[in-house]
Amino acid sequence: MKLYEEVKDALTIGISGHIRPDGDCVGSVMGLYLYLKKVCPDAKVQVLLEKPADIFSCIKDIDEIHTDFVTDVEKFDVFFALDTSKERLGEGEKYFDGAGKRINIDHHVSNSGCGDLNHIVPGASSTSELIYDLIEDKSDLDEDIARALYIGIIHDTGVFQYSNTAASTLKAAAELISYGLDFSRLIEETFYEKTYIQNQILGRALLESILFMNGKCVVSMLDKKTMNFYRAEPHDLDGIVSQLKNTKGVECAIFMYQTDVMEYKVSLRSNGQVDVAKVAEFFGGGGHVRAAGATMRGTFHDIVNNLSSRIAVQIKTE
Ligand code: AMP
Numbered sequence: 003m004k005l006y007e008e009v010k011d012a013l014t015i016g017i018s019g020h021i022r023p024d025g026d027c028v029g030s031v032m033g034l035y036l037y038l039k040k041v042c043p044d045a046k047v048q049v050l051l052e053k054p055a056d057i058f059s060c061i062k063d064i065d066e067i068h069t070d071f072v073t074d075v076e077k078f079d080v081f082f083a084l085d086t087s088k089e090r091l092g093e094g095e096k097y098f099d100g101a102g103k104r105i106n107i108d109h110h111v112s113n114s115g116c117g118d119l120n121h122i123v124p125g126a127s128s129t130s131e132l133i134y135d136l137i138e139d140k141s142d143l144d145e146d147i148a149r150a151l152y153i154g155i156i157h158d159t160g161v162f163q164y165s166n167t168a169a170s171t172l173k174a175a176a177e178l179i180s181y182g183l184d185f186s187r188l189i190e191e192t193f194y195e196k197t198y199i200q201n202q203i204l205g206r207a208l209l210e211s212i213l214f215m216n217g218k219c220v221v222s223m224l225d226k227k228t229m230n231f232y233r234a235e236p237h238d239l240d241g242i243v244s245q246l247k248n249t250k251g252v253e254c255a256i257f258m259y260q261t262d263v264m265e266y267k268v269s270l271r272s273n274g275q276v277d278v279a280k281v282a283e284f285f286g287g288g289g290h291v292r293a294a295g296a297t298m299r300g301t302f303h304d305i306v307n308n309l310s311s312r313i314a315v316q317i318k319t320e
């Protein structure tokens with residue numbers, strides 16, 4: 003796909019990403035936004051996205067996001083859905099559906115492409131790396147675009163640790179930091195640093211985790227009451243499932259938090275043996291081989307039983 007060719011005649015361009023936007027979603031959306039504002043100075047470019055967490059306030063123009071999804075544009079000439087298929091755009095979906103040209107850019111294996119134009123690369127580290135690749139003339143990059151894309155890449159690769167990190171990812175990161183990024187501070191402040199609330203709720207989730215399937219799986223759940231007690235919001239729970247996955251001997255970690263009566267947001271992480279995207283897809287969710295999620299209904303025990311049966315068929319028994 004030739005990115006600039008697709009947008010150069012547009013007068014209105016919209017960009018959205020998935021609900022509960024994570025680092026890659028925010029980074030890719032804002033990286034694309036800053037780039038398009040630069041190369042299409044006459045176009046009205048708008049981002050419609052749920053409010054990003056405060057840690058992303060270091061990204062330029064993050065305050066310009068239409069977090070209420072209100073816009074004066076009736077029909078966008080071009081609309082981008084990033085880091086997701088259209089089903090998880092939330093309120094952004096109607097603008098995507100109504101747009102003149104719909105473009106979907108994503109790296110989720112579960113996304114078969116929902117746009118008139120699709121750039122889906124399941125092997126890619128992040129949507130942010132894809133945006134970096136699509137910027138043909140690298141002289142259009144600048145420090146602000148680089149910061150947004152770099153943040154996206156570090157978040158989806160766990161700071162270049164996960165197996166989705168490729169030579170191309172490191173090459174992109176190398177060029178991005180050459181714009182003078184204080185990468186050490188960015189990594190510390192957007193990835194590792196936790197608030198007191200986040201650490202407390204992490205501790206609670208670890209304390210209440212349960213090992214099963216001979217120690218190959220671990221599960222933990224937080225209900226609404228417990229979240230309220232700690233005053234924790236859903237975005238405070240990022241990272242809990244990764245810590246569960248770090249348990250020695252564990253192949254698959256499950257973390258879930260209650261979103262409604264008999265409804266939970268489920269996160270799955272794998273150390274390689276289990277393809278958790280397959281498990282999540284079976285229950286209407288999706289994601290990647292080693293990181294996936296779904297929203298599931300039922301009691302905690304029903305959900306764990308249902309997930310276990312799909313995980314068990316993949317786990318090798320000695
Ligand atoms: P999470 O557990 O929310 O961090 O999600 C892990 C990965 O799975 C991310 O790449 C998400 O975009 C993806 N994912 C999470 N929930 C869903 C869902 N309900 N449908 C499709 N993909 C999802």
Ligand code: MN
Pocket residue numbers: 026027085109128129158
């Ligand atoms: Mn992503």
